[in-house]
Amino acid sequence: MxxxxxxxxxxxxxxxxxxEADLSKKILFEALDLVKEFEAKFSAYKxxxxxxxxxxxxxxxxxxxTQDERELFSKALEMAKASDGVFxxxxxxxxxxxxxxxxxxxxxxxxxxxxxxxxLVNFKDFIVNKESVYLKRKGMRLDFGGIGKGFIAEKLITYxxxxxxxxxxxxxxxxxxTFGKNYNIAxxxxxxxENIAVVKTSKAPITFSTSGDYERFISSKExxxxxxxxxxSQNHYYSSITLIKDGKDGTxxxxxxxxxxxxxxxxxxxxxxxxxxxxxxxxEEGNLLFENFKSLDIKAIELYAL
Amino acid sequence: MQIKYLFFAIISLVTLEINSFASNLKDSMSFGFNTxxxxxxxxVYSPTFSLFKKVSHKWMLGFKMRIDGITAASIKNGAxxxxxxxVTGASLNENNFDDVRYAPTLMATYDDGDNxxxxxxxxxxxxxxxxxxxxxxxxxxxxxxxxxxxxxxxQSFDKWSPVFDRALPKDxxxxxxxxxxxxxxxxxxxxxxxxxxxxxxxGFLSSPYHYVLQGDIAKFENYPDQRAGEAYSLKSVxxxxxxxxxxxxxxxxxxxWDISSHTINIEELHDFxxxxxxxxxxxxxxxxxxxxxxEIGNYNxxxxxxxxxxxxxxxxxFTIGIPFIYKVGRKxxxxxxxxxxxxxxxxxxxxxxxxxxxxxxxxxxxxxxxF
Numbered sequence: 042m043x044x045x046x047x048x049x050x051x052x053x054x055x056x057x058x059x060x061e062a063d064l065s066k067k068i069l070f071e072a073l074d075l076v077k078e079f080e081a082k083f084s085a086y087k088x089x090x091x092x093x094x095x096x097x098x099x100x101x102x103x104x105x106x107t108q109d110e111r112e113l114f115s116k117a118l119e120m121a122k123a124s125d126g127v128f129x130x131x132x133x134x135x136x137x138x139x140x141x142x143x144x145x146x147x148x149x150x151x152x153x154x155x156x157x158x159x160x161l162v163n164f165k166d167f168i169v170n171k172e173s174v175y176l177k178r179k180g181m182r183l184d185f186g187g188i189g190k191g192f193i194a195e196k197l198i199t200y201x202x203x204x205x206x207x208x209x210x211x212x213x214x215x216x217x218x219t220f221g222k223n224y225n226i227a228x229x230x231x232x233x234x235e236n237i238a239v240v241k242t243s244k245a246p247i248t249f250s251t252s253g254d255y256e257r258f259i260s261s262k263e264x265x266x267x268x269x270x271x272x273x274s275q276n277h278y279y280s281s282i283t284l285i286k287d288g289k290d291g292t293x294x295x296x297x298x299x300x301x302x303x304x305x306x307x308x309x310x311x312x313x314x315x316x317x318x319x320x321x322x323x324x325e326e327g328n329l330l331f332e333n334f335k336s337l338d339i340k341a342i343e344l345y346a347l
Numbered sequence: 348m349q350i351k352y353l354f355f356a357i358i359s360l361v362t363l364e365i366n367s368f369a370s371n372l373k374d375s376m377s378f379g380f381n382t383x384x385x386x387x388x389x390x391v392y393s394p395t396f397s398l399f400k401k402v403s404h405k406w407m408l409g410f411k412m413r414i415d416g417i418t419a420a421s422i423k424n425g426a427x428x429x430x431x432x433x434v435t436g437a438s439l440n441e442n443n444f445d446d447v448r449y450a451p452t453l454m455a456t457y458d459d460g461d462n463x464x465x466x467x468x469x470x471x472x473x474x475x476x477x478x479x480x481x482x483x484x485x486x487x488x489x490x491x492x493x494x495x496x497x498x499x500x501x502q503s504f505d506k507w508s509p510v511f512d513r514a515l516p517k518d519x520x521x522x523x524x525x526x527x528x529x530x531x532x533x534x535x536x537x538x539x540x541x542x543x544x545x546x547x548x549x550g551f552l553s554s555p556y557h558y559v560l561q562g563d564i565a566k567f568e569n570y571p572d573q574r575a576g577e578a579y580s581l582k583s584v585x586x587x588x589x590x591x592x593x594x595x596x597x598x599x600x601x602x603x604w605d606i607s608s609h610t611i612n613i614e615e616l617h618d619f620x621x622x623x624x625x626x627x628x629x630x631x632x633x634x635x636x637x638x639x640x641x642e643i644g645n646y647n648x649x650x651x652x653x654x655x656x657x658x659x660x661x662x663x664x665f666t667i668g669i670p671f672i673y674k675v676g677r678k679x680x681x682x683x684x685x686x687x688x689x690x691x692x693x694x695x696x697x698x699x700x701x702x703x704x705x706x707x708x709x710x711x712x713x714x715x716x717x718f
Contacts, residue, residue, distance in 0.1 A: 210432055212433040212434075219432075227434045
């Protein structure tokens with residue numbers, strides 16, 4: 042854990058969290074507790090997490106949870122419905138149990154294994170009701186990797202605002218929300234350790250989310266971790282895609298970033314307009330694509346050589 | 348009482364009460380932590396360690412280590428500071444700091460009471476820069492140790508390895524420095540010190556990453572590849588009484604880039620008890636601009652030199668600080684300080700850091716014990 046002048050940086054399980062705000066350290070520590078609570082409940086790597094209890098009870102029974110705990114489940118299901126399954130949190134059977142991304146047992150599965158596992162991916166069998174969460178078929182698994190960091194970033198920025206922050210920055214594993222100050226937010230190059238662009242924000246709330254194939258993969262970037270639900274395998278439209286949206290809707294943006302990564306460039310503009318987001322995409326050949334920046338509330342964007 | 352001993356330590360002279368010309372070497376170890384934080388979001392955290400060990404009556408070996416953890420460090424590419432507050436990417440950088448610099452120093456000291464000779468070497472490494480230097484200092488006590496003449500020399504051999512793909516015109520940066528000093532005890536309570544310094548640098552003296560962006564001009568920062576300067580300083584230390592001392596110093600510097608500066612330091616120290624000494628220090632600095640820096644926006648494409656660093660322009664700065672010395676025991680000492688630094692408004696600071704002036708706080712904490 043390291044202290045900035047008016048901020049806090051800590052690693053909570055696998056997620057690096059940076060909080061900067063004009064608030065006391067005590068409040069920043071309290072905010073950090075939110076992250077720890079979240080990880081305890083929703084981490085796929087924690088055996089006794091709420092998420093894993095839902096997975097273990099798939100096809101058996103629902104798991105009772107509080108209204109607060111149901112919030113992420115509900116949002117994930119909403120996104121799945123709105124995207125007609127392009128984003129689907131029931132992808133866990135593929136990501137965790139077949140590819141096993143992030144585990145020592147991770148492997149490139151056979152087509153037969155993928156075909157079999159794909160049958161258990163269907164958001165329509167994911168039920169969230171007033172008291173409980175339930176997966177209808179045995180073997181189904183939830184994975185919030187495509188939405189969780191955005192959710193926690195949104196929670197943190199809301200918490201800091203409610204505590205009286207006039208300016209704040211939250212960085213939850215690369216999912217970034219800011220307000221109140223002109224922050225410089227860099228977009229990392231997928232090819233080097235450097236940055237390809239820096240966005241200077243206005244003081245209005247704004248959120249950033251990036252998906253990329255260059256950090257988590259098995260053996261090579263050919264087998265990166267952002268799966269296409271339809272094929273249960275990987276697309277290679279982009280090396281990296283960054284979404285920027287006015288406001289603090291990190292949950293939505295994180296999910297849409299996952300969807301955008303599996304959207305061919307001809308359909309990217311429609312996706313951007315549908316969700317009112319700006320997109321910077323870097324194709325595998327190194328071409329830069331920009332969509333829907335006209336109405337984005339930023340002060341400047343500076344580009345560097347790739 | 349502590350002030351009195353400190354007075355003589357400052358001026359490196361032995362009082363008339365001590366008749367022996369024995370070596371002053373002592374085994375000691377120290378641990379320290381220094382910080383620097385400014386409003387341009389540069390933060391440096393530096394733990395330090397030193398160990399000095401006598402290997403004979405007249406010889407001592409020393410080792411120092413300093414580690415600087417720097418956020419918002421040197422590797423910023425572009426036409427203005429654009430320090431980055433956060434990075435969005437598929438995964439975050441694992442490191443906590445933008446850059447970490449490791450700087451060990453090794454030295455050997457010979458001291459027979461009249462002559463003190465120190466030889467040493469320093470090495471520092473960071474992501475894009477390696478520094479190596481050798482140094483030598485010699486002090487000769489004269490006139491029943493009321494006078495001390497000193498000469499010091501250092502030569503560094505540094506090298507740039509820019510993280511961006513850029514071929515530099517030269518990748519070396521060498522500096523040499525010569526100091527000549529004289530310390531004279533005028534009365535038992537008053538001493539003066541005069542120092543002449545000569546500095547010469549050659550090689551790649553700019554930043555590899557910064558560039559001037561103006562209209563349709565985008566030119567990498569470029570300074571002359573040689574710089575020669577000299578400095579003259581005068582320092583006086585006055586012991587008012589057993590519990591109060593003041594030191595006042597003035598330094599004048601000029602170089603062949605046409606930068607000249609004046610520095611005035613005043614420090615007053617007071618013994619609050621037989622263990623605790625504290626005081627107040629003030630520093631004022633003013634410098635002129637270099638002969639190649641232009642007003643922001645006035646560069647031409649065929650100019651020979653381009654600057655983005657505010658230290659190439661004219662500015663003033665003020666520092667106010669409080670030092671603390673606490674004697675834990677006969678052989679243990681805790682020293683600490685806190686200083687506030689403020690520059691005047693400067694267009695280059697505004698252009699690079701998006702603040703009108705630099706405000707900084709730096710602190711130090713050090714625990715030293717003899718064994």
